[in-house]
Amino acid sequence: MQDRSMGKAPSIPEVRPADEEILTVKGMIGSFLIALRNYVLYPEDHAMCRKSLAAVQGRLDGFLAGHQSLRLDVEKDRFLFQGEIVHQGPSQEDSLTFQLFREGIQWLEFKNGFTAEELNVFFKLLNQYRTPKEEAEGDLVTALWEADFPHLQYKNEDVLWEAEPLIDFSLLKVAPGEVQPEEEGVEEPVAPAAKIAMPAADAPFWKLTPAEEKEIEAMILEEETRDCTEDVLEVLMIILKEQRDPKDFAVILDFLTEEFRYTLAQGEFSFARKFLESIRVLQESRAPDRPWTRSLLDAFRQRISDSEVLGALEEAWQQVIVMDADRLEELRRSLLLLPAKVILTLGPMLPNVGSPGIEQLLMEVIGAHADDDLDPVKQLLDTAEEPLARRIIHVLKHLPTKDPTDVLFELTRHAQDTVCKDAVNALVDRDPQNLRKLFPLLEDPRLHIRRLICGHLGKRVNPLAEELLLDYLKHRRFQLKDRQHILACYRALGQCGSARSLPFLQESLLKQDWKSFLGIGGSLHRQGGALALLAVRNEEAARSALRKASRSIFSGVRLAYRRAVEEDQKMKKEPGR
Amino acid sequence: MNTDASKQRILTGDPFFRTFFRLLQTVKIHQSDNPLLLECVAEFVHSIIQCCAEEDRLTVQISRGRFYLQGETLTYRPDNLTLVQDMLQYFKQRGLTGLRFFASVREAASGQIVAFAHLLNNADRQEEPLAWLLLQMQEGNYPWVEIVLEADSSLTAHTSERGEKARRTYSYAMTSIQEVAQKMTSQQRAGVQKAKRMIQNMVDILTEDDSVLLGMSTIRDYDDYTYTHSVNVAILSMCLGKRIGLSRLSMERLGICGLFHDLGKVEISHDLIIKPGKLTDEEYDQIKEHSLNSVRQIVKLNALRDLKARIILPPFEHHLKYDLSGYPQTDRKKPVSLFGRILTITDIFDAMTSPRIYRPVALSPDRVLTMMLEGAGTEFDPILLKVFINMLGVCPVGTLLLLDTGEMGLVMETPAEAVAGRPLIVLLCQGGKGEFRKGAVVNLSERDPQSGAFRRNIVNSLHPSAYGIQPVDFLV
Ligand SMILES: [Fe+2]
């Protein structure tokens, strides 16, 4: 039986309390129950909770102002105050009286000085243990004890033991029957005090010196503020190394999964790193007598890479943001020690991190893992939305060894334009030769993709682009019969082209046939040729052809030249067109 | 947490003793109108009023060499020890067993209070101090104070209630750990709630007075000692923790560590555990695995990760020894934690004072302490060992003593104020069938008034189990 105010008899009323008192207590209990309900419905910092807490506190203060304390006796379905019923309710499972009764609490006593903070904690605990919990989750009575309220006392019975009989200690056997009294008669009788190395009279020996007292204080401080995470990880590693039974090995790993999650949530990345290193050592040791450790450790490493465990990082971001470089380095190293599948967990975190530094760190980690194995990245991108996909493209763009071309190509078909754009840019940045593969996108149904490809083709003098465009225009391979598109392609050819394209362009511009004589048809390609020639850099031949066109006797040619100049100016003004 | 506040509740007696003592000293030096003296009077009155918050009186009593305030044992701590000892001596010299102050002291004239202090000071020069005091107080006008002559019945009721609670708690704690071990053996999930509750009860009991639980820690069960051993280690550890000033939450954790430190023994065959004689190397290796086994069993407990994480290290360390020369030997070379050091001490003490099948001759507690002293600085943390010996006294609770009067007695407790090495004992009377019965409680510090010599002296210490004695039957 737990009794927080020993030596007190149960409250037996000497005189019946005044009606007024009873009313006050009833009012207090009423507001208490309302507040408790609010704690069930709302989070504790919600206005409803705060308001109802203040209401209870007000009523309690009002009562305690005139009394030393308020003691409520608890029965299954009612509260009694000095023998008078002050609350009667149903004895159903979720009522407060029943909850207290179930836990064996016989009375509660609120003492003068009971604070709002105590009340808040009390409500939280009542709410937490409203329904009976799994044993592992604790119970109200032990939680109340640990809360150690200065102004709330209670008494409870040991309900957990019910009618368990007490051990009769006098029946326990203290020694085997036949044993002889210790060394009796063998030794000279000596006062035991003298047997202790220090004579009893020399009391100062047993007194701690100030230095020793200080040392004890330091030891206590160390113990009471100790972060046991590192110890636990180390000790359990020792057990894993020796563990012969696969089942127990798995049990330890289960616990370590939880512990590792906690380590991350606490931001203890150096512990995490050391731990993962020892896991790796253990895995690499390939104990020949325990081949099963391999698969268990593999599964473990996969499990701690899942969002269920690694998600703990999201709880830690706030403190991670302000961490110094060393600790961030520990985080980076820890994440690098996990299998590549960790990409699937880290990726979705990227858009929500909210700190460029950490985002950078995660991208580096993802990059390093992706450089080992691209499959998780592919898997991730299957469902990735724009913010994530763009970040991943950034990572892929910088992969040192693995070739992400296929993945990036895949992304050029992404539903989001920005993503396709990034993918195209990344591909061209990684390798200009990718233009050949990208060339079909020149006829992509999306205008801005076409423009983007065109832009890349015409970015600089580029034999590959020249070859592709020349072939495209010369042999009229375009499926897309769009005037603007074709003009843009001509212009791009002018921008990337060399002397090699000049004959074709001159021909396009100045070609003389019966149509041109009549001034009908062919105007598109004539204008394209002019546009291209205008874009050609430093080629005297191009300028000469243009001069020729401007003075041509064929009106169609002159017109094409004029229009091209206008178009060129427009294009220069709006390069995005 | 609110540990400060709870300490506050218990220690309200401190200001009273301090101001009372100061008043008694100051009154010797100064005139009755001296400002310093008047200040002492005011402080003294104030401290009484402070203690009268719940009742209109403050009762100070001595029972079994201890002070009780309002029926509660006064807690000894290093910083109040001298003061309490001085006050005990002061009361003793005047034959006083108790004083009761009423709240009306606030209306008393300071001259009255000074006069009362003079009376107390002068009493020890009288032939019959107590009778003289009673007479003087009758003749004078001191309605706000009275002498308490015999032990208050509530005091004894209170003590026996605590003893009752201690027995129940010990019993339930023992069955809890037994239940956990049984479930573990049969591959069932075992929770810790019951064990935790009992540990909390123990913390409550020993916060008030650790002597009851120290008495309980003498319980021995030869047939199934693992469980009594576990409970005893929990108790001894928490008592040691209390001595060094651990918070109650830390004491709770330490107690749980104590209770579960040998849980790993469920993995070792019972035959090996009770095997008499010398063990082979392999057998000893198996025994040595039990600290790691304990950790594994703790991991398997059906409890929150947080709790398990906090009780893993000390059981792992309990055979490691202070200098790390023990087992298990691993690459981890960190110093043993405070809780690990405490368990190392309490574990060895309880183990060596318990008769085991492989060591049928248990050593008496004082001899064990002597032997343990040799390991100070190597096996044991020397400072903690010092505190431990200080706590148990030269003759620990439960030591069976043979006296020069031919009597036998069990050490009940070593009050802080007792002459060192002269504890309070309960005499054992032998009945017709050779069985022992509880006799009178005597203080070995007692002297013969005529000769001034001690009435009883220790001839030798014996082990109670050697006489089939379960000390707790006589102590609690
Ligand atoms: Fe052990």
Ligand SMILES: [Fe+2]
């Ligand atoms: Fe042990």
